[in-house]
Amino acid sequence: MWDSILSALPLLFSPAVLLAMAGGATIGVLIGALPGLSATMGIAVLIPLTFTMDPLVALGMMAGIYNGAMYGGAIPAILLRIPGTPAGIATVFDGHPMAQKGQGLEAMKIALTSSAIGGSVSALALLFLSPPLAAMALKFGPVEVFWLAIFGLAAISVLLSDAPIKGLISACLGLVIGMVGIDSMTGNERFTFNVMDLMGGIDILVLLTGLYAIPPALTLAQEAMLLSRNSIGSGGKTRSGIGWRRLMPTWCRASVIGVIVGIIPGTGGNIAAMLSWNEARRVAKDKSRFGKGAPEGVAAAECANNADNAASLIPALTLGIPGSSVSAVILGGLLVHGMLPGPDLFTRSAPVTYGFILAMLVTSIMLFVIGRLGARLFINVMYMPPLLLAPIIIALTTIGVYAINNSLFDVWLMLTFGVMGWGMERLKIPLAPAVLAVILGPVAESSLRRAMLIGRHEVSYLFSSTIAIVMVTIIVLTVLVPVIRRLLTHYRGRPSKLAMASDPERARQRFEP
Amino acid sequence: MRQAVVETGVALAGAVLSVFGLIHALGFTRDSAYLPTVVMGLLTLLLVVWAVRSALTLRHEGGDSIRLAPGHVRRFFTLLATSIVMIVAAPRLGFATTFLLFVPLSGMLLGYRKGKWLVVTAIIFSLLIYLIFQVVLDRPLPPEMALRVFTGI
Numbered sequence: 001m002w003d004s005i006l007s008a009l010p011l012l013f014s015p016a017v018l019l020a021m022a023g024g025a026t027i028g029v030l031i032g033a034l035p036g037l038s039a040t041m042g043i044a045v046l047i048p049l050t051f052t053m054d055p056l057v058a059l060g061m062m063a064g065i066y067n068g069a070m071y072g073g074a075i076p077a078i079l080l081r082i083p084g085t086p087a088g089i090a091t092v093f094d095g096h097p098m099a100q101k102g103q104g105l106e107a108m109k110i111a112l113t114s115s116a117i118g119g120s121v122s123a124l125a126l127l128f129l130s131p132p133l134a135a136m137a138l139k140f141g142p143v144e145v146f147w148l149a150i151f152g153l154a155a156i157s158v159l160l161s162d163a164p165i166k167g168l169i170s171a172c173l174g175l176v177i178g179m180v181g182i183d184s185m186t187g188n189e190r191f192t193f194n195v196m197d198l199m200g201g202i203d204i205l206v207l208l209t210g211l212y213a214i215p216p217a218l219t220l221a222q223e224a225m226l227l228s229r230n231s232i233g234s235g236g237k238t239r240s241g242i243g244w245r246r247l248m249p250t251w252c253r254a255s256v257i258g259v260i261v262g263i264i265p266g267t268g269g270n271i272a273a274m275l276s277w278n279e280a281r282r283v284a285k286d287k288s289r290f291g292k293g294a295p296e297g298v299a300a301a302e303c304a305n306n307a308d309n310a311a312s313l314i315p316a317l318t319l320g321i322p323g324s325s326v327s328a329v330i331l332g333g334l335l336v337h338g339m340l341p342g343p344d345l346f347t348r349s350a351p352v353t354y355g356f357i358l359a360m361l362v363t364s365i366m367l368f369v370i371g372r373l374g375a376r377l378f379i380n381v382m383y384m385p386p387l388l389l390a391p392i393i394i395a396l397t398t399i400g401v402y403a404i405n406n407s408l409f410d411v412w413l414m415l416t417f418g419v420m421g422w423g424m425e426r427l428k429i430p431l432a433p434a435v436l437a438v439i440l441g442p443v444a445e446s447s448l449r450r451a452m453l454i455g456r457h458e459v460s461y462l463f464s465s466t467i468a469i470v471m472v473t474i475i476v477l478t479v480l481v482p483v484i485r486r487l488l489t490h491y492r493g494r495p496s497k498l499a500m501a502s503d504p505e506r507a508r509q510r511f512e513p
Numbered sequence: 514m515r516q517a518v519v520e521t522g523v524a525l526a527g528a529v530l531s532v533f534g535l536i537h538a539l540g541f542t543r544d545s546a547y548l549p550t551v552v553m554g555l556l557t558l559l560l561v562v563w564a565v566r567s568a569l570t571l572r573h574e575g576g577d578s579i580r581l582a583p584g585h586v587r588r589f590f591t592l593l594a595t596s597i598v599m600i601v602a603a604p605r606l607g608f609a610t611t612f613l614l615f616v617p618l619s620g621m622l623l624g625y626r627k628g629k630w631l632v633v634t635a636i637i638f639s640l641l642i643y644l645i646f647q648v649v650l651d652r653p654l655p656p657e658m659a660l661r662v663f664t665g666i
Binding site for chain 2: 049052165166168169172173175176179183185186188190191217218221222223224385387388390391392394395396398399402403406408411412415419423426427441445448449
C-alpha cells in the first residue's frame with residue numbers, strides 16, 4: 001500500500017492535478033451554494049467534459065467538486081435557511097439562528113473548518129479501510145459477486161425511499177436500461193427494436209447526465225426562485241469569539257458517525273448530519289441552546305456530512321457497490337476512464353486509485369483555504385439568476401454528451417432520460433437505484449450465468465458458501481427494514497430517528513424550533 | 514389534481530408498457546431471455562401493486578394534491594421546447610453559435626428581463642465553450658456558423 005501511495009504522490013502534485021483539484025473545489029462550493037444544485041449534478045455535468053483528460057486530473061476535479069459542494073450547501077443553509085444540498089438540512093437548525101443573531105460569518109467559519117476536518121477524516125478512513133476490504137473481495141467467486149450485487153441493489157432500493165416499492169421500480173427500470181444492446185455472452189439483441197444506435201447499449205454517461213443534470217435545470221427554470229440582496233444579507237459582523245477547543249469532542253463524534261453512515265449503502269450525508277446533530281444535542285449539558293444558534297450544532301452537522309463523503313466510496317471502490325447517488329456517479333466516472341471498481345483498482349490501477357483517494361484528502365484541506373479566501377464570492381453566487389443558469393446547464397450537458405461519441409442520438413437520449421428523471425422526482429421515485437442497477441445489472445447477470453455453469457444449473461449452488469448464506473441473510477434483513485420501521489412507528493406512535501433523517505421535510509418539522 | 518390520481522395513471526400506463534416488454538423479452542433466445550423476463554415480470558407486478566395502492570389511497574384519504582402554478586408549467590415547457598430546438602439546430606449552426614442564440618432566447622422567454630446580462634452571459638459562455646471544446650480539448654465538432662460569418666473561414 002505504501003509503495004502505491006508513494007508512487008501516487010508525484011502524480012497528485014503535478015501542476016495539472018493541483019489546478020484541477022483547486023478548480024473542482026471552487027466549482028463545488030459554487031454549485032453547493034446554489035439551492036437546487038447538488039454534488040451529484042455537478043459531477044454528472046463534468047464527467048463528459050473530463051472524458052479526454054488524464055484520469056487523475058479528471059478524478060482530482062471530481063474529488064474537489066464532491067468535497068466543495070458538501071460545504072457549499074451550508075452557505076444558503078446558514079444565510080437563507082435553504083439547504084443548498086439535502087445534506088445541509090441539519091445545518092439550518094443552528095446555522096440560520098446564528099446568522100439571525102449577526103453571527104453568519106462565524107457560522108460559515110465553523111461550517112468550513114468542520115467540513116475540512118470531516119472530509120479529511122473520511123479520506124483517511126477510505127485510505128486505510130479500502131485495501132483490506134479489496135483484498136477480502138479477491139476471495140469472492142461468481143456466487144458471492146452475484147449476491148453482493150443483489151445486496152447493493154436491495155439496500156439502495158429499500159433504504160433510499162420512504163416507499164420501498166418505488167425504489168424497486170426504479171431498480172427494475174435501471175436493470176432494463178442496462179440490458180439494452182447486444183448480449184455479450186450470446187450475441188443476441190435485447191430491447192434494441194432494430195435501432196442501430198442502441199446496439200452498443202446505453203452509455204452510462206448519457207444516463208447519468210440525463211438523470212442528474214437535466215432535472216435540476218428544469219426545476220430551476222420552473223420554480224425561478226429569485227433572491228434579493230435583502231434576503232441574503234452579508235453574513236453579519238458580530239464577533240463573539242469561537243471556542244474552537246470546545247468543538248473538538250463534537251468533531252470527533254461527528255467524524256465517526258459520518259464515516260460509519262457513509263459506509264452503509266443507501267444512507268447519505270443528510271442522515272449522517274441529522275444523527276450527528278441529534279447526538280451533539282443529546283450529550284450537551286444545556287440542550288435548550290440547540291436550534292437557537294449553538295455552534296456545536298453547526299459543527300456536528302457539517303463535520304458529519306463531509307465525513308460521509310469519502311467513506312461512501314469505500315464499498316464503491318472496493319466492491320463496486322456505490323452506496324449513494326454521488327458515489328454511483330463517481331463510479332461512472334471511473335468506468336469512463338477504464339477503471340473497473342473492485343480489487344483490480346488497488347492492484348492494476350493502484351497509482352491512479354491512491355491518487356484519487358489522496359485527492360479526497362488534499363481537496364478537504366484545500367477547501368479550508370478556498371472557503372476562507374472566497375467567502376464573499378460564494379455568498380454573491382446566490383444572486384445568480386436561475387432563469388439564466390437553467391439554459392446554461394442544458395447547453396453544457398448537450399455539448400458534453402455530444403462530444404463523447406459525436407452522436408446526436410445520445411443527446412436526444414439524455415434529454416429523454418432528463419425528462420424521465422424529472423418525472424420520477426415529482427413522483428418521489430428515487431433515481432439512485434436506477435443508476436446503480438445499470439452498473440450492477442450486467443455484473444449480477446454475468447456472475448449468475450457463470451455460477452450456473454459452474455454449478456451445472458443447480459440453484460442450490462447459489463447457496464453453497466458461507467459468505468453467500470451470510471449475504472442472503474443480510475439481503476433478507478435489509479428488505480425487512482421498512483417493515484420493522486413501520487412496526488416501530490406503529491408502537492412508538494412517532495417515526496424513528498433514521499426515518500426522520502432520511503426525510504428532510506419531516507426532520508425539519510420534528511426538530512426545528 | 515391529486516397526487517394519487519397521477520400515480521395511479523402513471524403506474525397503469527407503466528404496467529401496460531411493461532407487459533409489452535415482457536412479451537418482447539419472451540421472444541429472446543433462452544439464455545438471453547432469462548433475466549429480461551424475470552425483470553419485466555417483476556416490474557409489471559410492482560407497477561400493478563403501486564397502481565392498486567395509489568387507487569386505495571385515493572379512495573380512503575384522497576391523498577396529497579399537486580399544485581402547479583401556471584408560471585411553473587409555462588416555464589417548464591418553454592425550456593423543454595427551446596432545448597429541443599437547440600439540439601436540432603446545433604449540428605447545423607455549430608454548438609457555440611447555437612448557444613449564442615439559445616442562452617439569451619431561453620432566458621428571455623423564461624422571464625429574465627435584464628437584456629444586457631443576457632447578451633453578455635451568452636457571449637462569454639459561447640466563447641468559453643468554443644475555447645474549451647475546439648481549442649483545448651480539440652473535439653471534432655460541427656463547424657461554427659458565427660466563425661464563418663465573422664471571419665469568412
